Amino acid sequence: xxxxxxxxxxxxxxxxxxxxxxxxxxATRGGSFVGLRNYASALEDPLLYDALGATGVYxxxxxxxxxxxxxxxALLVHRxxxxxxVRLAVYILATLPIVIPPxxxxxxxxxxxxxxxxxxxxxxxxxxxxxxxxxxxSRRDTAMLAVSSVDVWQWTPFVYLVFFAGLQTVPPESxxxxxxxxxxxxxxxxxxxxxxxxxxxxxxLFFRIADVLRVFDHIFILTGGGPGSTxxxxxxxxxxxxxxxxxxxxxxxxxxxxxxxxSLLYAAVTRLLPLERD
Amino acid sequence: xxRRRSGRLWRVVGPPVLGAVGLAYAFPLYWLLVTALKxxxxxxxxxxxxxxxxxxLAAFSSVLVTRGFLGLLRNSIVVCGATVLLVLAIGFAVTxxxxxxxxxxxxxxxxxxxxxxxRFLPPVAVVVPYFAIVRGxxxxxxxxxxxxxxxxxxxxxxxxxxxGFLAEIPLEIEEAAFVDGASRWVAFRRVLLPxxxxxxxxxxxxxFAFAWSExxxxxILTASPRAQTFPVGxxxxxxxxxxxxNDMAAAGAIALAVPLGLxxxxxxxxxxxxTFGVIRGQ
Numbered sequence: 001x002x003x004x005x006x007x008x009x010x011x012x013x014x015x016x017x018x019x020x021x022x023x024x025x026x027a028t029r030g031g032s033f034v035g036l037r038n039y040a041s042a043l044e045d046p047l048l049y050d051a052l053g054a055t056g057v058y059x060x061x062x063x064x065x066x067x068x069x070x071x072x073x074a075l076l077v078h079r080x081x082x083x084x085x086v087r088l089a090v091y092i093l094a095t096l097p098i099v100i101p102p103x104x105x106x107x108x109x110x111x112x113x114x115x116x117x118x119x120x121x122x123x124x125x126x127x128x129x130x131x132x133x134x135x136x137x138s139r140r141d142t143a144m145l146a147v148s149s150v151d152v153w154q155w156t157p158f159v160y161l162v163f164f165a166g167l168q169t170v171p172p173e174s175x176x177x178x179x180x181x182x183x184x185x186x187x188x189x190x191x192x193x194x195x196x197x198x199x200x201x202x203x204x205l206f207f208r209i210a211d212v213l214r215v216f217d218h219i220f221i222l223t224g225g226g227p228g229s230t231x232x233x234x235x236x237x238x239x240x241x242x243x244x245x246x247x248x249x250x251x252x253x254x255x256x257x258x259x260x261x262x263s264l265l266y267a268a269v270t271r272l273l274p275l276e277r278d
Numbered sequence: 279x280x281r282r283r284s285g286r287l288w289r290v291v292g293p294p295v296l297g298a299v300g301l302a303y304a305f306p307l308y309w310l311l312v313t314a315l316k317x318x319x320x321x322x323x324x325x326x327x328x329x330x331x332x333x334x335l336a337a338f339s340s341v342l343v344t345r346g347f348l349g350l351l352r353n354s355i356v357v358c359g360a361t362v363l364l365v366l367a368i369g370f371a372v373t374x375x376x377x378x379x380x381x382x383x384x385x386x387x388x389x390x391x392x393x394x395x396x397r398f399l400p401p402v403a404v405v406v407p408y409f410a411i412v413r414g415x416x417x418x419x420x421x422x423x424x425x426x427x428x429x430x431x432x433x434x435x436x437x438x439x440x441x442g443f444l445a446e447i448p449l450e451i452e453e454a455a456f457v458d459g460a461s462r463w464v465a466f467r468r469v470l471l472p473x474x475x476x477x478x479x480x481x482x483x484x485x486f487a488f489a490w491s492e493x494x495x496x497x498i499l500t501a502s503p504r505a506q507t508f509p510v511g512x513x514x515x516x517x518x519x520x521x522x523x524n525d526m527a528a529a530g531a532i533a534l535a536v537p538l539g540l541x542x543x544x545x546x547x548x549x550x551x552x553t554f555g556v557i558r559g560q
Binding site for chain 1 (some may be wrong): 289292293295296299302303306307308310313315321325328341371375376379381385389390391392394396397398400401402403404406407408409429430433472484488491493494497498509512513516517521527530531533534535538540542
């Protein structure tokens with residue numbers, strides 16, 4: 001029973017990957033074999049480096065922000081909230097943003113940042129902080145901040161949940177013993193709690209790096225990659241090469257390179273993560 | 279008491295920070311709802327009102343009826359429902375043997391590693407081959423294409439989730455049924471399935487929620503209301519030249535309400551599913 005099912009699933013999942021390799025070696029028009037020419041033209045396109053840069057900036061903003069905020073909030077709730085009922089309520093609330101469709105989050109962000117109706121400018125003016133309207137989505141610096149803020153809004157709760165669950169696994173006896181020895185504050189955290197959180201930190205990092213390459217929906221809704229190519233992350237760029245420039249060969253070459261990069265990440269994951277396979 | 283001394287700073291900082299975080303999550307959702315409940319006249323005030331002056335459901339009826347999003351809603355429900363059934367069936371066919379039968383450790387680890395590796399494959403990397411395959415099969419602009427692709431996308435973490443749930447049910451319970459003369463199929467249906475039911479339900483809900491959210495493939499592989507899903511419709515309202523704010527907000531609110539409602543059922547398991555079992559549910 002296992003082998004036929006597994007075999008079929010394996011073929012269904014793997015065939016598209018092989019097809020991508022095949023497409024990457026053929027000309028978009030005509031389909032003749034062109035060797036690595038698609039790879040060369042993909043690597044020659046300056047827009048690729050813009051996309052890589054934008055992806056790096058995006059990751060450089062959202063990963064530290066989510067990890068620090070998630071960790072800080074986990075410690076905060078762990079230290080100050082004792083009531084089991086409140087903890088459960090926070091747990092339930094924190095699971096909610098994870099399942100909100102990114103398209104809907106994009107809509108919400110639009111209602112906040114857009115010129116005209118966007119509420120952020122009105123709130124800032126109400127507070128007397130700005131006089132003129134700030135065009136959040138059409139300035140290069142603020143556009144990147146706006147799309148990053150959406151990611152942070154949606155994914156910090158996930159990071160929080162992971163770290164909060166990790167803090168529950170720290171044995172209270174270790175904490176008590178350390179406190180008797182006079183440890184407190186930073187020492188307590190870095191010496192006793194952090195070792196328990198380290199594998200989770202790695203997991204969050206790996207999963208979130210993989211996710212940065214998946215980011216598509218909310219940027220597509222919010223800025224469409226603009227202004228210019230400021231927020232055109234790798235996924236948006238690949239989509240444009242395939243479905244706006246209709247260059248299937250080059251898009252497939254990009255896809256294969258992304259797959260290779262991700263298999264390196266995956267190799268690190270299997271080596272460093274405490275996954276239960278038994 | 280050292281514990282009290284070290285906790286004082288946290289206790290001072292705690293409430294205001296938690297309050298601010300709560301506001302940062304509540305206000306955007308509030309603003310979505312408020313906008314969805316506004317009438318057309320309120321959209322073009324110089325300073326938009328922070329609450330609806332005359333709350334109305336006009337935007338919802340405009341989206342669902344006038345714009346015909348009811349059809350997209352039906353597409354979404356059909357696609358997601360079919361995906362859930364297919365993923366659970368295949369997921370069981372894969373996880374039952376590796377948790378219940380005597381298979382080699384290498385096969386089991388191999389299957390689980392392979393499922394995990396797919397988590398690191400960005401969907402956009404397979405967009406080009408999937409598009410070619412779907413065209414080749416004549417499934418372009420058909421809901422079936424989305425069902426098949428969503429099944430592939432959701433299978434990896436479903437395998438890990440189902441494996442987690444099945445592994446928690448002791449083998450002895452089934453063995454007792456075998457001793458009483460039950461066949462493997464009967465033991466599966468009468469003993470294992472009822473015990474695994476809460477986990478299966480949770481997996482189903484989460485698969486539904488993820489399939490419901492999917493946008494990239496739905497955007498690329500559909501072209502008309504006969505197969506377009508709800509998120510594609512929402513996107514259509516956003517990128518128009520002139521955005522009708524209340525309609526867009528109403529559509530966004532519907533897109534958001536469905537998975538939020540479902541999460542009430544599955545909340546205990548969502549974290550275990552998302553982290554491939556590294557974190558257990560509460």
